Amino acid sequence: MMLINGVAQHQLDARDRAIQFGDGCFTTARVRQGKVVWHNAHLMRLKQACQRLMIAQTDWTKLDKEMRRLASQQDQAVLKIIITRGAGGRGYSMAGCGSPVRILSCSPYPTHYSGLRESGAHLMLVSTPLGSNPVLAGLKHLNRLEQILIRAELDAKTADEALVLDTEGRLVECCAANLFWRKGKQLFTPDLSRCGVAGLARHHLIQQAQLLGWTVAFVRETPEVLSDAEEVFICNALMPLVPVIQAETYRFTSRAFYHQLTENNDDWK
Structure with a gap:
């Protein structure tokens, strides 16, 4: 399952700066028995990365709920969370960028570990x-x-x-x-x-x-x-x-x- 800004979908605006420039950050978490291992640490990591990359206005409350929502449906899985700067700006400039985009997806846990x-x-x-x-x-x-x-x-x-x-x-x-x-x-x-x-x-x-x-x-x-x-x-x-x-x-x-x-x-x- 994949959520983009809380909505179950698989399509992202082609103008998004993640596609245009790799402009964003991510973290990859382990899910066990319906919960994200080191949940708060993953959130903090994303917050610190966004601060350093000057990505503002991310809705952390919504992201926290979305992480818990997807994890609750899994016994053993990988949860990937991506935050992009969103669409907008001219060239490399951040000026005029829209709101950050939250992308969450679950995939099977690698059995070879x-x-x-x-x-x-x-x-x-x-x-x-x-x-x-x-x-x-x-x-x-x-x-x-x-x-x-x-x-x-x-x-x-x-x-x-x-x-x-x-x-x-x-x-x-x-x-x-x-x-x-x-x-x-x-x-x-x-x-x-x-x-x-x-x-x-x-x-x-x-x-x-x-x-x-x-x-x-x-x-x-x-x-x-x-x-x-x-x-x-x-x-x-x-x-x-x-x-x-x-x-x-x-x-x-x-x-x-x-x-x-x-x-x-x-x-x-």
């Missing part, structure tokens, strides 16, 4: 780099051409996810997930101040890791840093957490942090 949580994921290095732009860094905006090219590389191979670098050869993330690795009691994750998506699962993982007594460092490192990692794992709001068994030629067997985080915590299963 449960298998990956058991077997562990294989990561491969891809050749498509992420361009640096601190103004947009961290945001899940609608300009996803880099990820499309990265996904094309993955589709041509047998790896489960990608090791994505910036133009300086530093680790950033995966194609559709954030990356972490562990050495002793220290966790590491790429610094996303220049590019990359700061996922909700990444945010929650960092918070819970610190509560469990782990320290987290935000670093700019090349892939070789994984050579002496004891544990590697990836996360996003749908997976939500998957251990990595191999990244290029590096192999990992420990799941110490993975087991501690998932023990008695359904949000990570």
Whole structure:
């Protein structure tokens, strides 16, 4: 099912700036037993993105109700929420744009994630780099051409996810997930101040890791840093957490942090 501004339909104005320029943002949420996992965090993420992109006048009360309405009809699903700037403006100018447009859709939950949580994921290095732009860094905006090219590389191979670098050869993330690795009691994750998506699962993982007594460092490192990692794992709001068994030629067997985080915590299963 799809809702556009609260109405069940599949047609969007061809003048909408999401089509014209990729002008908008989105978030992708997991639905379990009729409820959106991390519901309020997804709303806050969209609010913060709209603020940074200067998309004003979104009706957050209506969006909240629409999210709950679609989720209530699903036992296990993926809920995608898109906010566009709407139609209008001349060229790139925002002046004269109409009201923002809310697009919500539900799709089946990816069944392969449960298998990956058991077997562990294989990561491969891809050749498509992420361009640096601190103004947009961290945001899940609608300009996803880099990820499309990265996904094309993955589709041509047998790896489960990608090791994505910036133009300086530093680790950033995966194609559709954030990356972490562990050495002793220290966790590491790429610094996303220049590019990359700061996922909700990444945010929650960092918070819970610190509560469990782990320290987290935000670093700019090349892939070789994984050579002496004891544990590697990836996360996003749908997976939500998957251990990595191999990244290029590096192999990992420990799941110490993975087991501690998932023990008695359904949000990570």
